[in-house]
Amino acid sequence: MRSHETNGRAIHAGMISPAATSKGAATRDIILERAYMIAASAGLEGLSIGPLADAVGMSKSGVFAHFGSREDLQLAVLDMAATRFGEHTLVPALRVQRGLPRLKAILGNWFEWLRRDRGGCVLLTAVSEYDDRPGPLRERVVAHHQRWQAELARAVQLAVEAGELRPDTDAAQFAFELNSIALAVQHDAALSDLDAAFARGHRMFGHLLEHYLSRNA
Amino acid sequence: MRSHETNGRAIHAGMISPAATSKGAATRDIILERAYMIAASAGLEGLSIGPLADAVGMSKSGVFAHFGSREDLQLAVLDMAATRFGEHTLVPALRVQRGLPRLKAILGNWFEWLRRDRGGCVLLTAVSEYDDRPGPLRERVVAHHQRWQAELARAVQLAVEAGELRPDTDAAQFAFELNSIALAVQHDAALSDLDAAFARGHRMFGHLLEHYLSRNA
Numbered sequence: 001m002r003s004h005e006t007n008g009r010a011i012h013a014g015m016i017s018p019a020a021t022s023k024g025a026a027t028r029d030i031i032l033e034r035a036y037m038i039a040a041s042a043g044l045e046g047l048s049i050g051p052l053a054d055a056v057g058m059s060k061s062g063v064f065a066h067f068g069s070r071e072d073l074q075l076a077v078l079d080m081a082a083t084r085f086g087e088h089t090l091v092p093a094l095r096v097q098r099g100l101p102r103l104k105a106i107l108g109n110w111f112e113w114l115r116r117d118r119g120g121c122v123l124l125t126a127v128s129e130y131d132d133r134p135g136p137l138r139e140r141v142v143a144h145h146q147r148w149q150a151e152l153a154r155a156v157q158l159a160v161e162a163g164e165l166r167p168d169t170d171a172a173q174f175a176f177e178l179n180s181i182a183l184a185v186q187h188d189a190a191l192s193d194l195d196a197a198f199a200r201g202h203r204m205f206g207h208l209l210e211h212y213l214s215r216n217a
Numbered sequence: 218m219r220s221h222e223t224n225g226r227a228i229h230a231g232m233i234s235p236a237a238t239s240k241g242a243a244t245r246d247i248i249l250e251r252a253y254m255i256a257a258s259a260g261l262e263g264l265s266i267g268p269l270a271d272a273v274g275m276s277k278s279g280v281f282a283h284f285g286s287r288e289d290l291q292l293a294v295l296d297m298a299a300t301r302f303g304e305h306t307l308v309p310a311l312r313v314q315r316g317l318p319r320l321k322a323i324l325g326n327w328f329e330w331l332r333r334d335r336g337g338c339v340l341l342t343a344v345s346e347y348d349d350r351p352g353p354l355r356e357r358v359v360a361h362h363q364r365w366q367a368e369l370a371r372a373v374q375l376a377v378e379a380g381e382l383r384p385d386t387d388a389a390q391f392a393f394e395l396n397s398i399a400l401a402v403q404h405d406a407a408l409s410d411l412d413a414a415f416a417r418g419h420r421m422f423g424h425l426l427e428h429y430l431s432r433n434a
Contacts, residue, residue, distance in 0.1 A: 184397030
């Protein structure tokens with residue numbers, strides 16, 4: 001299925017291609033937006049250049065001028081998904097007071113992201129698509145996951161420093177637990193009622209917080 | 218892709234077909250086993266009768282004699298996955314003392330199931346495959362999930378009755394939280410080290426237990 005091998009600089013492919021003019025960048029955005037929509041329902045492995053070119057009214061070579069290979073395109077869509085996820089969950093929470101308020105804001109934004117992305121999440125699907133396929137895509141999936149876990153751990157650590165969470169809090173462990181809440185909410189929401197899943201997720205956060213809350217807070 | 222419509226009695230298709238002799242049943246098992254292997258890596262939507270027939274050295278009509286339609290086959294594979302999951306997680310735990318010991322046994326068996334199924338879990342993949350596709354497959358996925366949540370809630374309730382967990386324990390909520398542990402372990406294990414994910418999962422169980430443990434225990 002793979003038409004070209006990756007050049008190892010996938011994320012910059014658009015920037016270094018001859019198409020990186022203003023008009024070229026706009027065309028690249030249109031292709032990427034459509035590819036993101038396809039990947040949201042069919043996964044990154046559901047992307048192929050031919051049908052995508054048809055969908056945006058271009059030739060296959062026109063698409064290849066913007067993305068050197070199918071894999072470059074998949075990597076760009078994955079990065080776009082990670083950027084959007086961060087813009088919806090973390091970025092607005094950075095305006096909220098650091099510590100517990102920010103941690104709660106991240107979780108709330110995350111739930112809203114799950115509501116928006118109910119039809120399918122490129123990032124989550126990618127985890128199961130590449131769990132047994134070594135290569136640049138798997139490496140990128142792992143990198144995005146690690147970065148997100150580190151962002152969560154940082155938000156937890158700020159709550160420790162604010163004296164709200166126990167000084168012996170293992171921030172990486174709590175980050176794992178926050179991720180587990182979102183996974184369970186996403187899983188339940190896929191099968192039943194979204195708001196009921198949100199309520200379960202919030203209660204679960206409260207139960208975990210009982211362990212982590214500082215005795216002095 | 219669908220060659221035949223479902224007859225609404227998918228789960229019994231093998232039993233009522235003319236092939237339901239002893240030899241017929243053995244052939245059906247061989248087809249099902251191979252279909253399960255395909256679905257474990259490609260999902261239930263990755264199943265199609267043609268390649269499956271080739272893989273087991275039969276004609277397409279030979280496969281259709283055992284499974285009336287592609288959907289019947291997919292339902293049978295889904296049921297097989299749920300049965301195997303129960304046989305690995307719940308059934309051995311029923312020999313363990315009811316209450317907390319049994320709850321811990323279920324979780325431990327579940328982790329071992331995740332180790333075994335690292336290449337892909339038919340049940341988990343099916344949740345994302347059918348979250349936005351109404352029909353008999355989605356209904357069966359929901360039914361299996363509800364049944365599993367009910368089994369977990371029952372194991373929790375037995376620990377409440379044994380006086381080990383708080384009398385006001387919401388068994389369905391704790392079942393949701395147990396599911397979330399397994400989802401996070403599976404997610405982390407797909408991306409990094411399995412035993413590290415198990416350790417995080419066990420610690421998380423301990424943190425949740427702090428909320429649920431009876432003050433008298």
